Amino acid sequence: EPEVTQTPSHQVTQMGQEVILRCVPISNHLYFYWYRQILGQKVEFLVSFYNNEISEKSEIFDDQFSVERPDGSNFTLKIRSTKLEDSAMYFCASSAVVAASDTQYFGPGTRLTVL
Amino acid sequence: AQSVTQPDIHITVSEGASLELRCNYSYGATPYLFWYVQSPGQGLQLLLKYFSGDTLVQGIKGFEAEFKRSQSSFNLRKPSVHWSDAAEYFCAVRHTGTASKLTFGTGTRLQVTL
Numbered sequence: 622e623p624e625v626t627q628t629p630s631h632q633v634t635q636m637g638q639e640v641i642l643r644c645v646p647i648s649n650h651l652y653f654y655w656y657r658q659i660l661g662q663k664v665e666f667l668v669s670f671y672n673n674e675i676s677e678k679s680e681i682f683d684d685q686f687s688v689e690r691p692d693g694s695n696f697t698l699k700i701r702s703t704k705l706e707d708s709a710m711y712f713c714a715s716s717a718v719v720a721a722s723d724t725q726y727f728g729p730g731t732r733l734t735v736l
Numbered sequence: 737a738q739s740v741t742q743p744d745i746h747i748t749v750s751e752g753a754s755l756e757l758r759c760n761y762s763y764g765a766t767p768y769l770f771w772y773v774q775s776p777g778q779g780l781q782l783l784l785k786y787f788s789g790d791t792l793v794q795g796i797k798g799f800e801a802e803f804k805r806s807q808s809s810f811n812l813r814k815p816s817v818h819w820s821d822a823a824e825y826f827c828a829v830r831h832t833g834t835a836s837k838l839t840f841g842t843g844t845r846l847q848v849t850l
Binding site for chain 1: 835837
């Protein structure tokens with residue numbers, strides 16, 4: 622069964638450093654998402670992406686964050702200058718179509734630890 | 737704004753017992769509702785979803801959920817829990833006017849005793 626993959630599984634970085642989290646969505650999917658889950662809190666939406674553009678973003682997704690689909694398979698989330706409060710599990714998701722009833726398939730997540 | 741409430745942070749049940757996890761939503765129109773499960777070290781896996789039709793929906797792993805508009809609820813049930821069901825369960829709602837974000841509840845951690 623096709624699945625969303627994410628690398629690395631765990632990233633440790635120093636405050637102020639740039640990090641890039643990578644995701645490979647399911648191959649025929651067109652819509653891509655990033656969510657994050659701070660330890661002990663709910664999963665929160667960050668951004669959605671379609672046709673090489675951001676479709677929607679949350680208040681969390683400020684100028685320090687960016688997303689990119691650099692090639693036909695990868696979808697990346699970049700944090701330019703990490704802060705302690707960016708420590709969280711980051712989930713990538715993808716869906717085939719844009720219908721609200723469609724399923725978003727999630728990857729296993731990248732745990733980001735900012736020291 | 738839409739929101740989801742899962743009143744139970746942690747539930748413990750014995751293997752073989754029945755299970756009901758509560759979910760209440762706040763949304764003006766008919767929402768699209770989802771239940772996801774997260775096992776340790778794993779991503780979020782869809783258990784079931786409701787978007788129209790029969791208010792009792794069947795999902796994977798023997799789970800079902802019932803949409804009750806009058807109570808703004810979408811509770812998840814399983815008649816007989818297995819030890820492998822121990823995980824975190826998330827209820828989520830999706831805006832019918834946009835296909836983007838899911839809004840999640842805070843989750844319920846299920847522990848199963850043998």
